[in-house]
Amino acid sequence: MSRIPHPEVDVDRQLTPGGVDRSRLRLRSTAAVLTSLTALAATSLAAGPAVAARAGLPCLLPRTPAHHSLGLDTWNASYPRPDRDLDAAMIFLSFPDSPPTIRTDELAADHFPATSRFFARASYGKFTLRPHPQREWVQMPEASTAYGIQRDWGAERRSAYLRDAVAASDARVDFSKYDVVYFVADPDAPGVDSDATKVVNFDRPLRADGRDIRRIVTVFEQHPPDRNVLAHETGHVFDLPDLYHRPVDGKGDWDTHVGDWDVMGSQFGLAPELFGWHKWKLGWLDRRQVACVSDAAGTLLTLDPLGAAPVRAGAGGTRLAVVRTGDGSAIAVEARGAAGNDRSTCTEGVLIYRVRNETASGGGPIEVVDTHPDTEACWGSSVYPPLADAPLGVGETFTVAGDGTRVEVADRTPSGAWTVRITPGA
Known part of the structure; x- marks a missing residue:
């Protein structure tokens, strides 16, 4: 048994169900102990041994040295x-x-x-x-x-x-x-x-x-x-990042990046199902379930709710749509409904979020797009009401600022899937 080396830096926190900050900021020490070894930076661990993760799709992002990078072309074999x-x-x-x-x-x-x-x-x-x-x-x-x-x-x-x-x-x-x-x-x-x-x-x-x-x-x-x-x-x-916002002084709201959406943002969230991007990274979505959207005329898709179990074993309905917006960025679109780990969600619909592969854990590698910026929902139960009503409903259209990606929700099928048209920005 070896001596314990210096721990790598790590930050974590939790909130009460009402979103009240407990200031659970956990800072790792910077002094070497027990050995004279120099601690590796968090980024160097992320850049460690890797194995091929999946055959390339045009919309996946490459893994970077960022801690818990959301790049998907390789898997960090340290995890x-x-x-x-x-x-x-x-x-x-x-x-x-x-x-x-x-x-x-x-x-x-x-x-x-x-x-x-x-x-x-x-x-x-x-x-x-x-x-x-x-x-x-x-x-x-x-x-x-x-x-x-x-x-x-x-x-x-x-x-x-x-x-x-x-x-x-x-x-x-x-x-x-x-x-x-x-x-x-x-x-x-x-x-x-x-x-x-x-x-x-x-x-x-x-x-x-x-x-x-x-x-x-x-x-x-x-x-x-x-x-x-x-x-x-x-x-x-499993190499997933923290998705919450970390206030510099430990004060303020922690959940401005993703709100209730994904347990890596808040364990108290009403919709803690892992984002489709995370499931793709972990190997739970295959290429048949991910649609890369690049047609400037728009692409019509049917999205199965992310938390719903497959209709039959091995069923490969589309769960995630992705628009590549840069070398290290993408817009992801998925359907969220009251099923699976999302059974307590207070809203259903089509969720849009940004992904950045060079943003480290805790820095906002995923940010949910608020398609209803003038309203809030689920006061008293949501960890961050401004994002509780972020999904689009049937008949709604939203254009993402900055890159111009347009998402239109046309219908909801009898089985609960959502019909959407996605048009990349110019």
Whole structure:
């Protein structure tokens, strides 16, 4: 087992269901600890080993060195790709200053099977996240208060926590069997801060049981936890970016980029289904389900709702339409309805959003286009009401500012699909 290198920089936060900022800004440390290794920048990890992701389509964007780049021509092999079933170890950590009063199976039930079901729906059954919760508590060598657990966690204490967690659990857990590792702290321990939940990446992987461990999900959630928290964090394990807006001073609205649309924006969103672009990146949409639009005269398409299950196994209805608008940018169009992970959505229709492959995680790599800028919806339930009514309805037309892409919604079929005409800008 190697020493723990300096963690890669990471930022995350959460909001209350009403959209109130909890200031869950988690800043990684910049000081090297435990080793004299120099930490790699976030961008260098994204530029690491890659494998071919799919045959080229004219509207896909190339992957760039940006952290969690939304380029799709290659896959960063530093991350497990969920195009096959993956196994996840869930290890429960207790502390000598606070004997647990809750059972490990209760904490496991906070997250599973809900998280596995989220990904099964999002992938149309193409991917299964198989949890393996440990039955017994693993006791850490130090008191919970000794690690200084908090959202602005110092590198030395955080590295000590991870070093102790791996060492304490190694005798019971064969890490070579798992693709994902969750360390779940006793939520009742006095030193545990729920704001510290995050994914910690390493500039050099840990080595345990003959397997590289490149990242660990550290879970400090209360019981019961925030909704969809593990789906959000696990999305990072699969190289998906944060989609929320990060105020410079930690104050202000976090959800101006995508609102309720996609769990990587807000885990409390009413429509947390992953964007079609994310599903394309992860391998859950194939080229038959993606329409590249380039005809200047316009293209008529029928879009199946993104969250709806296929009518039959292997059905390949169009789920995503894309207009390439530049070397590193595109306009994406998809239908969103009350199905699958979007079953709690407050509006349905045709959603339009911008994608940029050079924008890093947290900087707005995806921005939803507000097709109703003068209205809002779902006050009291939406995380960001100005974008809650962003989709277009039947009979509506919208021209995207800047590039002139025009989207017209002509009809909705009896099966619930949406008929749209998309005309690229001049």
